[in-house]
Amino acid sequence: MKRTIIALACMILAGPALAQSLGEKTGVNSALGVAPATADFVTQVAISDMFEIESSKLAQQKGNAEEKAFAQQMITDHTKTSNELKGLVGNGKVQAKLPTALDSSHQSKIDKLKNASGKDFSSDYNSYQVSAHEDAVSLFERYAKGGDNTQLKDWAGKTLPALKHHLEMAKNLGRAPSVGQSNK
Numbered sequence: 038m039k040r041t042i043i044a045l046a047c048m049i050l051a052g053p054a055l056a057q058s059l060g061e062k063t064g065v066n067s068a069l070g071v072a073p074a075t076a077d078f079v080t081q082v083a084i085s086d087m088f089e090i091e092s093s094k095l096a097q098q099k100g101n102a103e104e105k106a107f108a109q110q111m112i113t114d115h116t117k118t119s120n121e122l123k124g125l126v127g128n129g130k131v132q133a134k135l136p137t138a139l140d141s142s143h144q145s146k147i148d149k150l151k152n153a154s155g156k157d158f159s160s161d162y163n164s165y166q167v168s169a170h171e172d173a174v175s176l177f178e179r180y181a182k183g184g185d186n187t188q189l190k191d192w193a194g195k196t197l198p199a200l201k202h203h204l205e206m207a208k209n210l211g212r213a214p215s216v217g218q219s220n221k
Contacts, residue, residue: 072183073176078193079126079133085173086119087136088143092165095150099158107166107206114203118196130188159211166207173200 073081093108093115100108125131139147146165153161174197181194 072179075186076133078180083135086115089115163210170204
């Protein structure tokens with residue numbers, strides 16, 4: 038009986054902390070426009086950067102010319118944001134732990150890309166890039182507006198325009214320019 042009471046007490050006390058992480062993982066926070074907790078933000082950004090870099094390395098090997106150019110930009114930009122985030126966490130301005138590997142969802146996408154080729158690779162890569170950048174823009178917007186760490190909040194706001202640009206670039210992957218439009 039004591040064990041049951043102790044276990045129940047632990048669950049009740051851990052509830053709010055788990056709810057924040059669960060809300061971020063399930064997309065509830067995003068749907069409600071709620072800013073993620075700092076630890077959740079750091080984790081999601083780090084995983085997103087790792088995914089962008091790894092998937093884009095594959096695109097450099099398997100993609101068409103347009104995807105290869107986009108991939109190089111993603112590797113450059115996401116390596117930069119990854120290093121900036123590591124700097125914020127490493128200097129003690131942000132109290133959070135950086136993940137060292139992809140989560141299972143992102144790893145399964147990488148595995149799918151590794152096994153794809155040609156049009157299947159392009160379709161998957163392009164789709165993943167759009168959804169990853171939509172998620173990143175939402176994450177950064179919410180943290181920039183309501184995050185609880187000033188330095189990280191400022192960084193999120195400063196990084197947001199580049200992510201929005203990436204999203205627009207991703208949406209244009211594989212689209213042939215319309216008649217009368219120049220290719221930028």
